Amino acid sequence: MMIGRRTRTSIALAATALAASLTLTACGGSSSAKSADGKLNVVASFYPMEYLAQQIGKDHVAVTDLTAAGVEPHDLELTAKQVATVQKADAVVYLKGLQPTVDQAVDQSSAKYKIDATAASPLVDHHLDEGTAANGQKPAGPAGDPHIWLDPTRYAAIAKSVGDGFAKADPAHADDYRKNTDELVGKLDALDKDFQAGLKDVKAKTFVTSHAAFGYLADHYGLTQVAINGVDPESEPTPARLAEVQKAAKDNGVTTIFFETLVSPKLADTVAKDLGLKTAVLDPLEGVKDPAKDDYLTVMKQNLANLQAALGAPAAPATTPAATPAATS
Helix, strand or coil: CCCCCCHHHHHHHHHHHHHHHHHHHHHCCCCCCCCCCEEEEECCCHHHHHHHHHHHHHEEEEEEEEECCCCCCCCCCCCHHHHHHHHHHEEEEECCCCCCCHHHHHHHHHEEEEEHHHHHHEEEEECECCCCCCCHCCCCCCEEEECCHHHHHHHHHHHHHHHHHHHHHHHHHHHHHHHHHHHHHHHHHHHHHHHHHHCCCCCCCEEEEEECHHHHHHHHCCCEEEEECCCCCCCCCCCCHHHHHHHHHHHHCCCEEEEEECCHHHCHHHHHHCCCEEEECCCCCCCCCCCCCCHHHHHHHHHHHHHHHHHCCHHHCCCCCCCCCCCCC
């Protein structure tokens, strides 16, 4: 009998949850435990949630990211140790609907503060385009498209909910959490203004990407996303879908096929080669390969630059050089 990937994941989680439960019982573990240095013990499900936790918590939190740097998060399977970590957290920051094993671990956790990003920014179902989807499926499940962090305004709303949650979990440092939240929201507001200005006068409004991750970004800035794959970047498009993408690219004067950093660019390369187009990165920020070098803001700014180049943004006006003072005799 064939067992589906999601079924295998559920079975694996049940086993790891049982192992974690036995471990906690053997160790006499409690449901909530501050880290050894007294910091708020926070578990984040993947990079966008980790970034918020770090930026808002700063020195008052110890953050554990369940998804390691460079790992594609959609099909994360938790180890027994990770399930135990969720069990012992003071606060969990996650996005319900993206990672089923995380959702189940959070449901089973006795952590008092469970901060779900979708409570601050409800999900929307984004079709690939005109209701057509890879493999005859909608690109998002019943819960909707999870990639809400790619709209800076939605991400700012999530940041506020994280700040409120931390303030409740650790009242002694509530003022710092609110201050840090305000600073981050200010940066996200500035990023939003950069995107609005940078994409306002582009020649084209349609972009093609290998992964249907940019529906919220496209909606917010008046663009149209044409995706080769659905929400799951590992899915395989049908020949009919590939033909539709090629037609959309030709009809809309597309110059670039975008791929992402955590998944093989082979599919994007193939489509681009067939159409004689370029390829470039449009990063869905589900993870960052080198956190010491890049973060949410730097990657989003690079995404903006890549979109501007692909969509034909007008060149920035040349700066008039300062007049050279006349020589005096």
